Amino acid sequence: MTWLPEVVSCLRHRCFTPRSTAAQPAKMPSPRVTRAANTSNPNVSGRFEFMSLLTNKTSVSDQTLTRHRTSDSPVHRKDSNSSSSQQQLPEEDCMKLNPSFLGIALKSLLAVDLWLSKKMGVCAREGSSWGSARPMMKLVEISGHGIPWIAGTIYCLYRSDSSAGREVILNLLFALLLDIILVGIVKGIVKRRRPTQNRMDMFATFSVDKYSFPSGHATRAAMVSRFMLNHLVLAVPVRILVMLWAIVVSLSRVMLGRHNVTDVLFGFFMGHMQYSLVEYFWLSPNTLPALFKY
């Protein structure tokens, strides 16, 4: 029985070790090997990573995990000797797959977002299916633009003769300025490009307005409507009109092709949050007496 360990060792060697490692420049790791490597690599934590066909940025440990690289693939192995330069695929032919749940969920959401936004962009061009409604949608756009709102609020502040009225209008002005600053900051950080169907023919924009996330009109509509419903005494039909206006302004952003659906949904949410912020930092004669002196 002394031969048994030798046979086992030999079998193991034949089964798991390539005969000539020199003849196989890149070996394809077995799932078992990959799994073992994964557990030792904290970045991949036990899951397969599928790398881009083009990227050569993989580290040595990543290379052992890469099963779909051109040079490692049995289909391409023959060619890799004949041509030293790798076949360059166009970028759109390359997939970067990372089958983590969050990654897949986000990519699916993004795909649905783009598809739905394109479908809903019915006024994006004069020739679009609802192209004749484009001029009206642009009027809706102006009704939610920052300039008329800021100018109108300053005018009302100037005309106001009661201190309670001035307090409310001053806070509305503060809210509108805060909105422009916060939206500008988020747009500048996220830098999401506007949809391809958009025509950049909006009036009076800042440089960050070339970006689309979040929709500034949606934040303003949500914030201003909440402000008006909470601080103005309005008849029920007018309250309904205010709510409808906020919804139509937000919807028109997608219909005009200016934004994707997620830009508007997030904008609406952000507008509500901004209103809560204004309520929290409400400017009153007690908190800021200098502003109310005149």
Ligand SMILES: CC(C)=CCC/C(C)=C/COP(=O)(O)O
């Ligand atoms: C010039 C001023 C005072 C505000 C700019 C308003 C504006 C053009 C925002 C962009 O809105 P969307 O992000 O919804 O396209």
